[in-house]
Each structure stands twice: as C-alpha cells, then as structure tokens.
Amino acid sequence: MIEQERMAIIDVGSNSIRLVIYGIDAKRRYRSLYNLKIAARLSEYLNEEDALKREGFIVLTQVFTQFKAVLDAQNVNHVEAVATAAIRRATNQQDILQHINQSMGITIRVLSGEEEAYYGYLATINSTNIKDGLMFDMGGSSTEVVYFKNREIVESYSFPIGALTLAKMWNEDQASMKRIRHVAHEHFRQLSWLKKLGVPLIGVGGSVRQLAAVHRKRQQYPVSGLHQYEMTDTQLHDTFHYLRKIPPVKRSEIAGLSQERAGNIVPAGLFIAELMRHTEGKNLIISRKGLRDGILYDKLLQDRQTRRFVNVKRETIYQLMREFNLSDTYGKAVYSLARSYYHLLFPNDTDEERAQIEQLLLFSSHLRMLGHYIDEEHAHAHTLNVLINRSLDGFTHEERISLALLSSFTSIKRLRKKALQYKRILHGRWIRKLEILGAIIRMAASLYVTGREIIAKVELKNVGRSRYLQFVFHVKKGESYYFEQQHATLSLRQLERATKTKYRMIFTEEDQS
Structure with a gap:
C-alpha cells in the first residue's frame, strides 16, 4: 500500500x-x-x-x-x-x-451523546452485514444505544452511565445487584422504543469485549478474533454469574480478562444482561469497531451522503485484493467457470441457496491466489492461515471459515482434516457441500491455468446407457488446451470423490465465426 x-x-x-x-x-x-x-x-x-x-x-x-x-x-x-x-x-x-x-x-x-452514538452506528454498519439491530457502546461514564432497521438509524440515545459509574455502585452483594438492576431499568423506561425490540444486540466497548473474551476462553472457541463473535442471552448470563462468583482479588487471573477491567466487569456485565433482557435481544454480537472507526469511516466516505459502504463483504474482499495484489481478471474468470459447474451440479437449489453459494464462489475465486503473495511453494496453506486468523468485516465466523476452506482448497482429505477443528461451527451437511464447492473451484482454476479464457461453454451430459456423466468443454476456435486438459484431469478426481460420481471429459473446438 x-x-x-x-x-x-x-x-x-x-x-x-x-x-x-x-x-x-x-x-x-x-x-x-x-x-x-x-x-x-x-x-x-x-x-x-x-x-x-x-x-x-x-x-x-x-x-x-x-x-x-x-x-x-x-x-x-x-x-x-x-x-x-x-x-x-x-x-x-x-x-x-x-x-x-x-x-x-x-x-x-x-462530542454530544448523539454524535457519539452516530459514530458507533457508522462503525457497526460498515463492519458488519447486520440488517436490523441495537448497537450499544459502553464507555466509562456513558452508554450509547442506536436502533437501526434496514441499516438506517431509527432511534438513538446516550445514557449518562457507564462501566466506571456502575463500578461505584457495586459492593459484591445482593443489594448491589438490586441497585444496578433498578438503575438500569429506570434508564431503560425513559425510552418506549427500547422495550421488546427483539433484534440482535451489537456490543461495542472494552467491557462487552472482555465478557466475550472470557466466554471464548472457557468454551475453547476455535476461531481467532472477537469481531462478530456471538453469544446467546443464556451464555451472557452464565458468563456474568461465573465472574460474579469469583473473588474480586482473583478475577484478574481469569483467562481472557485484563487486569484493567477486572474491577468493573461484573457490574458492567449485569447492566448489559439487563439491557438484553429488556429488549428481548435474540443474540449478542461483538464488534471491535467503535467510535474511532466511525470517525475514520466518516472521513473516508465523505463523498457519500450515507457514509456507508454499499456492500461490506465486497468492500472487505476489495481491500484484501489490494493488499495482496490479487488480479480481478483472474477472479472473474475462475468464478465464471465455477458458477457454470455449480449450476450444472446443483440445478435444484433454491434461489436463496443459489445466492449464498454464488457469492461464496465469487469471493473464493478472487482470493484463491492470496497465498502466492507470501510464498508460492506453500501458497494454499498461507491462504488458509491468513483468512482463518483474520477478522473479515461483514462475514460471520461460519462464513469466514467457509471462505478460507474454499479459497485454499487442494483436496477433500485436507479440507475434512481442517474442518474437524471447526465442527462446533460447521455442521456435517454443510461440510459435505463445501467439499463439492472446493472441488468445483479447483476444477475452474485448472481451466484457467495458463491465464487464458479459452472455454466458451461447459455442458454436463448423460449419454445413452453410459455409467459416466460427460463434461463437455467447448474450446474457443484456434485455442490450444493441452495444459488445461492436463490440470483438469487431476482436478476431476477431487470432484468425483466429492460427488461420488464418475465423469468423463471431452474437449471440443467451437466455431466462433
């Protein structure tokens, strides 16, 4: 850069x-x-x-x-x-x-409380793909809340209470819990729109990140990074009670909890839990992007009235491509072939499934060469490691793992071995589909191995009584395809294993006149 x-x-x-x-x-x-x-x-x-x-x-x-x-x-x-x-x-x-x-x-x-809330909203909307939600940003002396619907602000407010003010009310006893609950609901009752929203809560600030970090450590969660880490209301309450039962002098020793936050994490956690209860929040999503990021986005997007990225996922991929010097031409060519394969193999997928998978294939095709920027010999391993260990704005953790597995795909055996580490996040049926999609991308990349778009069309035929389905590749007139055929033959084996089907390949020259 x-x-x-x-x-x-x-x-x-x-x-x-x-x-x-x-x-x-x-x-x-x-x-x-x-x-x-x-x-x-x-x-x-x-x-x-x-x-x-x-x-x-x-x-x-x-x-x-x-x-x-x-x-x-x-x-x-x-x-x-x-x-x-x-x-x-x-x-x-x-x-x-x-x-x-x-x-x-x-x-x-x-900043006014309204301005602080707005910058928190900008940070949330430009780093997640959440459509409707309640963003809250707990600082030391205030907590900002923003309710957004269809990614537009509906309501916002700044409560004059934060982690430090809550800590002053806390004495490690039942009376403290009653006091904070009473104070919390006195504040919440001021806002009629806050009651029973029934949307995800997006938590910003050190206190909520520390709660998530403690939960993540206790669960031995396999994915790095807290951005877009999710907790249910039950998990949030369990984490609060776990921390409350530990003597204050021992809290700083808890894995995932910083010494700086140990003194106020329990009252802050109680306030957040009460907010989730009051709004009937569906789940809690952690955001590592906050006020400073909102100010930065406000500057970067000052040419746009909404100060928002059109598509957060596409922006993330665009930034990655620039960082690792990836070719858009390569990505588009591989995606075009991969999309053809997908439509041939999964003609009955619903429109919703098709949209999800086409987007995943698009992004994976564009990131497939990422690891070559680091080292060509172990390129696929580097691709996997970068995407697995890096927060990707707009992508849930499940989507991030799926993207990493597809972008780095070399064989079903390696994908299965790596996917085992994430079996708590990826269910078996989805892993089996990823095996096929990975084989599709490898097959598509094989047909672009010389950097030439020589395949005009791909067909899948069931010829007579043959037990083999036939892939027919229509090659543009006058183009040689020795290397494409060579690499596609090797890649076809992975597709056969993934689909448990035998195929034959036919390359035929197409007359473009």
Whole structure:
C-alpha cells in the first residue's frame, strides 16, 4: 500500500485515552499503523461539582505530551481529537480545551451523546452485514444505544452511565445487584422504543469485549478474533454469574480478562444482561469497531451522503485484493467457470441457496491466489492461515471459515482434516457441500491455468446407457488446451470423490465465426 496521507484519531474517554494513527492510500484503503493507549481514568478527577481537578489537568498534559511526541515523529497530516462523557460533563470544559490547545496545539472536539452514538452506528454498519439491530457502546461514564432497521438509524440515545459509574455502585452483594438492576431499568423506561425490540444486540466497548473474551476462553472457541463473535442471552448470563462468583482479588487471573477491567466487569456485565433482557435481544454480537472507526469511516466516505459502504463483504474482499495484489481478471474468470459447474451440479437449489453459494464462489475465486503473495511453494496453506486468523468485516465466523476452506482448497482429505477443528461451527451437511464447492473451484482454476479464457461453454451430459456423466468443454476456435486438459484431469478426481460420481471429459473446438 502506498500511503497518500496519515490521519490520527485521539479518543479522550472517561477511562482511557487512545491514539490511533492510520495510513490511507489514494483508493481509500487504510491500515492502522500505531495504536497507543493510556489508562488516564479522567472521570476519577472530577470533583463534586463535576469540575476537572488540578490533578486531572496534570494527567491530561502528561498524556498529550506523550502523544505529541509520536505525532511529530510520524509525520501525521491530520489530527482528529474528540472527547466523550468525562469532558462533556466537566463544568470547566472550556478551560480544559483551551489548556490543551495552547500547550499542545491540538484542538479537541467534544462530542454530544448523539454524535457519539452516530459514530458507533457508522462503525457497526460498515463492519458488519447486520440488517436490523441495537448497537450499544459502553464507555466509562456513558452508554450509547442506536436502533437501526434496514441499516438506517431509527432511534438513538446516550445514557449518562457507564462501566466506571456502575463500578461505584457495586459492593459484591445482593443489594448491589438490586441497585444496578433498578438503575438500569429506570434508564431503560425513559425510552418506549427500547422495550421488546427483539433484534440482535451489537456490543461495542472494552467491557462487552472482555465478557466475550472470557466466554471464548472457557468454551475453547476455535476461531481467532472477537469481531462478530456471538453469544446467546443464556451464555451472557452464565458468563456474568461465573465472574460474579469469583473473588474480586482473583478475577484478574481469569483467562481472557485484563487486569484493567477486572474491577468493573461484573457490574458492567449485569447492566448489559439487563439491557438484553429488556429488549428481548435474540443474540449478542461483538464488534471491535467503535467510535474511532466511525470517525475514520466518516472521513473516508465523505463523498457519500450515507457514509456507508454499499456492500461490506465486497468492500472487505476489495481491500484484501489490494493488499495482496490479487488480479480481478483472474477472479472473474475462475468464478465464471465455477458458477457454470455449480449450476450444472446443483440445478435444484433454491434461489436463496443459489445466492449464498454464488457469492461464496465469487469471493473464493478472487482470493484463491492470496497465498502466492507470501510464498508460492506453500501458497494454499498461507491462504488458509491468513483468512482463518483474520477478522473479515461483514462475514460471520461460519462464513469466514467457509471462505478460507474454499479459497485454499487442494483436496477433500485436507479440507475434512481442517474442518474437524471447526465442527462446533460447521455442521456435517454443510461440510459435505463445501467439499463439492472446493472441488468445483479447483476444477475452474485448472481451466484457467495458463491465464487464458479459452472455454466458451461447459455442458454436463448423460449419454445413452453410459455409467459416466460427460463434461463437455467447448474450446474457443484456434485455442490450444493441452495444459488445461492436463490440470483438469487431476482436478476431476477431487470432484468425483466429492460427488461420488464418475465423469468423463471431452474437449471440443467451437466455431466462433
């Protein structure tokens, strides 16, 4: 990626202050270069009148001094500094902003609760494929909620309560649980639209990520990354009760839980569980994209009124192709052949099945050569490892594994061996279909092995009483096909094993005149 500019986002939160520097190229591709955080806990430096105390000014100065040194060294073109609940609450807000501006030359924009909710929504809508949902972003001193339908905002709100304020109410007893439940429902009752929404909850912020990380570790979940990790309401409640029963001094030792979050994870978990109960949420989906990502998308997509990607999955594949220098011509050619095979072998699939599988074949065809960018000798293994171990925006974990298995397919034996690791996510019937689809893609790639589109049409015929079905490849007039036939013969064996059917191949020259 050739950088055109560098953009920095500074997020001044109630709990921590974070600096992220992005490299951005001319085609809107971006990459996070530096991600630095300091646990400043600004909300603890607000006095009874909600004015930031002298100690708070000292902490802010120290943090921005460290950040300024990094910004100067990294040649950042543009700095976007925003502040949320702690500074929003501060009665001496203007003194704070003026102090940082005069001492550091950095202008901080204080976000309203509505703006903070909007950026969280932008991050969610541009990194998942969810159509209807309730996004909530729990910070240290506030929690933003956004209800969206057909990917459009319907309602939004900012509750003046977060993980740190909840922690102050918590004393590790039944009275604490009653107090937080009461406070939660007092807030929830303010919003009539929040009751019984019956949509997925999309959780943003450190607290919900930590709950998911603990659950993931306990379940020995086989897929890396928390983005789009899913939990049921039962699993969320079980995780909360598991954490509650562990003595506070021991919580920081729990696998998946950071020491920083150990002190407030239980009250935060209770609040989230009550939100899920109140809205009758179907499931909880974790998003690693939040406020900072929303601000970045707002800049990258400023030429679009909606500030949204048209198709999140296609955007993810587009970004991968640019990163690994993949050929769109190759992907389209392999997909065209793979799609022909699929229609011949599965003529009775429903329209819904066909749309799902055609999209999977399209993306897999375009990513098949990904591993060659790393090392040609073990290209397919590299393709698998990159896609399995990387969060892919818009793709569920099941879709991500399926995409990795198809893009890296070499043989049924290897696919089955790898799929065994994910048997809790992929059911047996789907794995069997992936075997056929993988063989289809390999077969299609074989017919493009010389980088020429020489096959005009593919047919599947049942000739007379022959026990073999015949694939007939119509070759464009005047084109040689020695290498295509050679590679297709080897690939055909995998298709035969997958479909448990014997085939013959016939290459015939087509007159294009």
